[in-house]
Amino acid sequence: MRLFTSQRMRQADATAVGLGFPSLLLMEAAGRAVAEWVLERFPGRPVAVLCGRGNNGGDGLVAARHLMLAGARVRVFAAEGHSGDAAQMQRALQAHALEPRPLEQWQPQPGEVIVDALFGTGLNRRLEGSWAELVGRINASSCPVVAVDLPSGLPFEPHVRAHSTLVLAALKSEHLFYPWREACGRIVLAGIGMPERSLFQPDLPELLTPQAMAALLPRRSGDAHKGSVGRVLIAGGYANYTGAPALAALGAHRAGAGLVSVAYPAGLELHLPLESVRYPQEHWSPEGLSHVRAEAAAVGMGAGPQAEPAAQAVLSRRIPTVLDADALQPGIVESYARAGTPAVITPHPGEAARLLGSEAASIAASPLEAARTLAERFAGVTVVLKGGPTVLARQRGSGVELAVGTTGNPAMASGGMGDVLSGVIAALLAAGLEPWDAARLGVYLHGLSGDRRGQVGLLAHDLAEELPQARAALERGEVRAFWEWR
Numbered sequence: 001m002r003l004f005t006s007q008r009m010r011q012a013d014a015t016a017v018g019l020g021f022p023s024l025l026l027m028e029a030a031g032r033a034v035a036e037w038v039l040e041r042f043p044g045r046p047v048a049v050l051c052g053r054g055n056n057g058g059d060g061l062v063a064a065r066h067l068m069l070a071g072a073r074v075r076v077f078a079a080e081g082h083s084g085d086a087a088q089m090q091r092a093l094q095a096h097a098l099e100p101r102p103l104e105q106w107q108p109q110p111g112e113v114i115v116d117a118l119f120g121t122g123l124n125r126r127l128e129g130s131w132a133e134l135v136g137r138i139n140a141s142s143c144p145v146v147a148v149d150l151p152s153g154l155p156f157e158p159h160v161r162a163h164s165t166l167v168l169a170a171l172k173s174e175h176l177f178y179p180w181r182e183a184c185g186r187i188v189l190a191g192i193g194m195p196e197r198s199l200f201q202p203d204l205p206e207l208l209t210p211q212a213m214a215a216l217l218p219r220r221s222g223d224a225h226k227g228s229v230g231r232v233l234i235a236g237g238y239a240n241y242t243g244a245p246a247l248a249a250l251g252a253h254r255a256g257a258g259l260v261s262v263a264y265p266a267g268l269e270l271h272l273p274l275e276s277v278r279y280p281q282e283h284w285s286p287e288g289l290s291h292v293r294a295e296a297a298a299v300g301m302g303a304g305p306q307a308e309p310a311a312q313a314v315l316s317r318r319i320p321t322v323l324d325a326d327a328l329q330p331g332i333v334e335s336y337a338r339a340g341t342p343a344v345i346t347p348h349p350g351e352a353a354r355l356l357g358s359e360a361a362s363i364a365a366s367p368l369e370a371a372r373t374l375a376e377r378f379a380g381v382t383v384v385l386k387g388g389p390t391v392l393a394r395q396r397g398s399g400v401e402l403a404v405g406t407t408g409n410p411a412m413a414s415g416g417m418g419d420v421l422s423g424v425i426a427a428l429l430a431a432g433l434e435p436w437d438a439a440r441l442g443v444y445l446h447g448l449s450g451d452r453r454g455q456v457g458l459l460a461h462d463l464a465e466e467l468p469q470a471r472a473a474l475e476r477g478e479v480r481a482f483w484e485w486r
Ligand SMILES: NC(=O)C1=CN([C@@H]2O[C@H](COP(=O)(O)OP(=O)(O)OC[C@H]3O[C@@H](n4cnc5c(N)ncnc54)[C@H](O)[C@@H]3O)[C@@H](O)[C@H]2O)[C@H](O)CC1
Pocket: 009, 012, 013, 026, 027, 030, 052, 053, 054, 055, 056, 057, 058, 059, 118, 119, 120, 121, 122, 123, 124, 125, 126, 127, 128, 131, 148, 149, 150, 168, 169, 194
């Protein structure tokens, strides 16, 4: 499943029409889905449908007809000047003796549900004047708003704040990225019958779905033993940063590693899980790690100035490695890329800025672009740019493949969460997954565990404790995506 932009959705729409699919059928399906959602979610409530002059308004006119036919009390207010499909839908409504009133005449009525069909993917600049004023009045009313496709005004200010958004054909960036996502409310995705070929756009970012992620789970055979399911080496820790490697170790254990070994500066007091094996290092060297049994590693958590020697020592093992925290320095990442050792980097925006020599704020503002740039800059390395949502990237052929996480929540904004993620991805690498699969599944499981324990005050080790149940639920097919299907 792919994440669209408004522009790419319009392209898909044009492709469908180019294939001979009548656009009027799409609008009919869209409006019908809106009506069905309103009737299901707000049974018996009167409805005001507010229609713009584009196709989003056309969807609203269809919704009004179906609401009326289902016996709902409907008032319709529409902008002047519909053309094309929307004009036909206006005539269809008028044939049922339902005459839209001018939009300016709309006043909110208590108890009424508002269908926001003012603007969808065709908005090309911020709303101003009477449009901005109308959006202000919608938001000030105490009526629940069902937005058609997008809350009108997004991705700019001002915009409608919706109770729910009935998304047409595919999710668009605004439905996933903050701050816009908060305006969408519940997200309900309606298929509307677009031909599959028009939606086939593999260069768009992949959305991580429960089905696709469940298929990646490493299977365990009946005769599994601790040496056959993946052993992990964690390398980190320095001065008073003793929690980070311990949390990474916990993440690896809870993600199913058969054995977790932790290498750290000798003399450091680490509160490791009882099950971890300790390898104190007098100084970091390939020899010091040569006898540690591991198929994958994670390095950098709390390593401070020791990150460089620790990363070079681990690199000598030539095993797939997660580079996190202090190991996220251009020189270290480049040395892994040059050596051709499979590497996954897991920066947050601040660390990504350090890698790219840019600003954290600009990275957080355009994470898809930033992840793409990281994948181009460090060719061959798998990028996990952490955030809400996390974005993944890797170079593939002459282009960059992108993916976007669909799990996780703001309760996960606390120290140590990233260390757990490193351990999880390392465990999946050790189990034999390719870096791209280990990174996507690791991000998904980590966020899913956070969602299952989603209260503020969640600690990183609470999240780690949830990993086995999250994984089992995913395996049993019990996990649902955050959007609902219609
Ligand atoms: N395949 C699908 O997903 C389908 C989507 N449908 C619906 O169509 C809209 C997109 O319709 P479109 O006509 O392209 O655009 P809008 O209705 O969003 O609005 C365009 C309208 O608004 C004008 N405009 C743009 N920006 C502004 C502004 N800032 N202020 C004032 N006016 C503005 C622009 O010039 C146009 O006149 C999509 O979201 C779905 O709801 C189909 O119905 C079914 C298939």
